[in-house]
Amino acid sequence: MTHFTTVICGAGPAGVSPVVAAAVQGRLEEFLDRGVLLVEATERAGAGSLAGYGIYANSLGKAFLECLDTTAASGLLAGLEGTPEVSALRAWDDEYPPLPVVGAFLHLVGERVVAALRRHPRCEVLMAHQVAEVRFGADGATVEMTGAGGTVRHTAGQVLLAMGGAERTATETFSPAALAAGRAGVTVRGSAEVVTDPAWRPDARDSPYRELRRIAVVGGAHSAWAVAAHLARLVREEWFAGPVEVTVLQRREPPIFYFSEQEAAAEGYRYAAGADVCGPSGRVHRFGGLRGPARSLARDMLGLSGGKAPEGFRQVVVDPPWTAERLAAAGAGDADLIITALGYDARLPRLIGADGTELALARRGGAVDTGQEGLPRLLSGGTAPRLLMYGLGAGLTPSVHTGGELGYRGRLDGVWVYQHDIGAVLLEQLLPSAQARAQGAG
DSSP: EEEEEEEEEEEEEEHHHHHHHHHTTOOOOHHHHTTTEEEESSSSSSTGGGGGSBBSSSOHHHTTTTGGGGGGTTTTTTTTSSSSHHHHHHHHTTTTOBHHHHHHHHHHHHHHHHHHHHHHHOOOEOOSEEEEEEEEEEEEEEEEOOOEEEEEEEEEEEEEEEEOOEEEEOOSSSHHHHHTTTTTTEEEHHHHHHHHGGGGSTTTTTOGGGGGOEEEEEOOOOOHHHHHHHHHHHHHTTTTSSEEEEEEEEESSOOOSSSSSHHHHTTOOOOOOOHHTTTOOOOOOOTTSOOOOHHHHHHHHOSSSSSOOOOTTTEEOHHHHHHHHHHHHIIIIOOEEEEEEEEEEEEOOOOTTTSSSSBBEEEETEEEEOOTTTBBBBBSSOOOOTEOOOSSOOOOOOTTTBBBBBOOOOOOOOOHHHHHHHHHHHHHSSSSSHHHHHHHHH
């Protein structure tokens, strides 16, 4: 076993982002000199499953490229400008790019991160390895991972979990299976399955899904509206064999992102100034609001844009608690296909405490409660020692460091915040500044 100061248990953009964030902050060599092991779940770092999503991003193309406007461009990411992947993404600077275009760029970033770690004498990368267990002790943690060559173990001073999320298939009160029970021919699919399935692409003219007539999308966040926007695109391209009805079932009216309160007011959008506006930026629903094609469809359906949603599209607010009976009565009962978009749970290995028992992590809104610092809370109180976490199902909450609307109760997630705002917060935990060390000593 080799000892590393930091072991990053990662998958996709979240896994490589601590290294990118260190480069953006100008602290890459300082970070690597301490000894870093990246354990990447896939065979190619950087993009994860994003490259296979047949939908559009919810950030403008230039947001993904901002890392090239920092000190990282003269070090870790030097020479990427002008590559075919960056040029393709630059073409979407002021638009929302297809995720495969974003994924191609993120794979380039991942290659640079892997190369930098492998060049450094105190760092390493294990590709295509799954982290099975992290066992914490008084002097450190032991990370157990499995790959094609068997089981590997290394020790660490601190462990950062950024392993992505697993889509929820049910809630405490609602099971899609219960909604579909007893109804012949009803299919249930998760939102991620739909946007990655080639049978849902515009060129899939022999797809059996073209015969669907009634679709219910259950969930109100970006995943649900991204799927609905994809369905709207298929309708506009006359992909379905006949008329189709699409109902989005959600717990509240969809939150819409606006660059300013003036922009929101001009469209007659109602929001709570104290809760829905980010103080530093002035943006409405900065983190929680719909963007991209999802935003466009929601605005059309709410009558905010002057545009028109496809015929047969509607959105219904269903007050909690959600049950199969309530959702069936609201419009899901007649659906041929039910698409669930119920959020994500963090992918976690076994986490064993110093006393040999499994750590019980506190949850907030269904996700692991990591507070504003990326430090997972324990059900018993306090934080898990030597452990940090962020990403799908375990993101940070807004703080003075990240900004954001006060009323946002979700988790911060996305490539830009991983590399910049969240990255800076995590770096203070992984690599405290001289000022923070002095304060701690005092």
